[in-house]
Amino acid sequence: MTKRAYNFNAGPAALPLEVLEQAQEQFVEYKGIGMSIMEISHRSKEYEQVNDETQQLIKELLELPEGYKVLFMQGGASTQFTMLAMNLLTAGKTGSYVMSGAWAEKAYQEAQLLGDVAIAASLREGGLLNLPSISELKLPENSAYLHITSNETIAGTQFTAFPDTGSLPLIADMSSDILSRKFDASKFAMIYAGAQKNLGPSGVTVVIVREDLFKDAPKKIPTMLSYSTYLKNNSLYNTPPVYSVYMVNLVLKWIKKNGGLAAMEVRNREKAALIYNTIDDSRGFYEGLAEKADRSLMNITFKLQSEELEKKFLKEAVEQGFVGLGGHRSVGHLRASTYNAVPYESCKALADFMLHFQKNIG
Numbered sequence: 001m002t003k004r005a006y007n008f009n010a011g012p013a014a015l016p017l018e019v020l021e022q023a024q025e026q027f028v029e030y031k032g033i034g035m036s037i038m039e040i041s042h043r044s045k046e047y048e049q050v051n052d053e054t055q056q057l058i059k060e061l062l063e064l065p066e067g068y069k070v071l072f073m074q075g076g077a078s079t080q081f082t083m084l085a086m087n088l089l090t091a092g093k094t095g096s097y098v099m100s101g102a103w104a105e106k107a108y109q110e111a112q113l114l115g116d117v118a119i120a121a122s123l124r125e126g127g128l129l130n131l132p133s134i135s136e137l138k139l140p141e142n143s144a145y146l147h148i149t150s151n152e153t154i155a156g157t158q159f160t161a162f163p164d165t166g167s168l169p170l171i172a173d174m175s176s177d178i179l180s181r182k183f184d185a186s187k188f189a190m191i192y193a194g195a196q197k198n199l200g201p202s203g204v205t206v207v208i209v210r211e212d213l214f215k216d217a218p219k220k221i222p223t224m225l226s227y228s229t230y231l232k233n234n235s236l237y238n239t240p241p242v243y244s245v246y247m248v249n250l251v252l253k254w255i256k257k258n259g260g261l262a263a264m265e266v267r268n269r270e271k272a273a274l275i276y277n278t279i280d281d282s283r284g285f286y287e288g289l290a291e292k293a294d295r296s297l298m299n300i301t302f303k304l305q306s307e308e309l310e311k312k313f314l315k316e317a318v319e320q321g322f323v324g325l326g327g328h329r330s331v332g333h334l335r336a337s338t339y340n341a342v343p344y345e346s347c348k349a350l351a352d353f354m355l356h357f358q359k360n361i362g
């Protein structure tokens with residue numbers, strides 16, 4: 001057995017060991033066809049089955065009602081920032097954004113290049129990292145949609161509820177928390193997520209759309225940047241990222257086998273609690289960067305009393321087999337990403353290491 005690291009990378013991030021082993025088993029020869037899945041046509045019946053089954057699994061796990069389609073696209077969540085504006089920000093319309101942090105900001109800035117945008121809610125000034133209140137949104141009359149980032153990966157903040165927008169399409173970037181908990185997906189007109197945090201490897205972006213969303217989209221959109229191309233062609237207009245979709249398929253089956261979203265949520269809460277409790281019980285030795293009410297179950301951001309101490313922490317952590325605990329370069333400090341595939345044991349080991357480190361220093 002190879003020794004697996006305690007992987008707290010923010011993205012690309014940990015994958016379930018079981019999934020990696022299954023992929024390894026099928027790597028050279030996929031289901032007796034004498035080739036790997038990477039070496040066959042995306043129009044083969046083998047890949048078509050992966051394509052259809054993966055869509056079906058996402059619908060099933062999210063309990064999506066009729067009228068939704070699941071698309072597999074490329075260019076990461078970042079390309080969705082552009083595409084959704086290109087397809088929805090028609091003349092006279094405004095894209096409304098909940099400004100929750102760095103990722104929301106990027107989505108907003110991309111839309112601004114293409115049309116009118118408005119800020120529906122902003123962060124509160126001062127204090128710890130927080131989330132805007134979504135109970136009073138400022139929505140212009142001519143809003144085309146409301147965009148929200150369910151989990152701010154860099155700050156470590158996560159919405160626990162979503163606004164009711166009535167007939168106004170609600171669009172979410174769920175790149176870093178999709179399938180990590182139960183929520184009412186039918187509230188959303190569109191949900192998108194780069195796969196490399198909670199769904200699989202990088203290379204594919206999962207996009208869930210209500211079929212009527214793009215009915216008024218401008219006619220003159222480049223083919224590859226038009227959602228209708230993917231809708232009409234079952235995500236097979238051009239060559240899809242076959243291996244990435246295949247890996248997402250295995251991850252979805254793993255989630256299903258392990259109890260679906262309700263079970264993921266229970267486990268994710270337990271995992272995050274191990275680390276947050278260690279922070280909160282440390283009498284100020286560790287401090288969380290986010291306000292308690294806004295804390296993310298996926299990205300736990302925290303700090304120590306000095307940069308020097310943080311350097312020492314990271315150095316010792318690496319020696320003990322912990323990976324990915326440095327904060328994002330824009331926020332600094334420390335971050336532990338505890339996505340679905342991060343085992344409880346890794347979180348327990350981190351909590352133990354944190355206690356041990358504090359004892360030795362303090």
Ligand SMILES: *Cc1c(COP(=O)(O)O)cnc(C)c1O
Pocket residue numbers: 011075076077078079103149151152153173174175176194195197
């Ligand atoms: C990582 C991330 C992105 C960017 O994803 P790419 O696939 O690299 O473009 C966007 N939004 C959120 C919330 C993220 O965590």
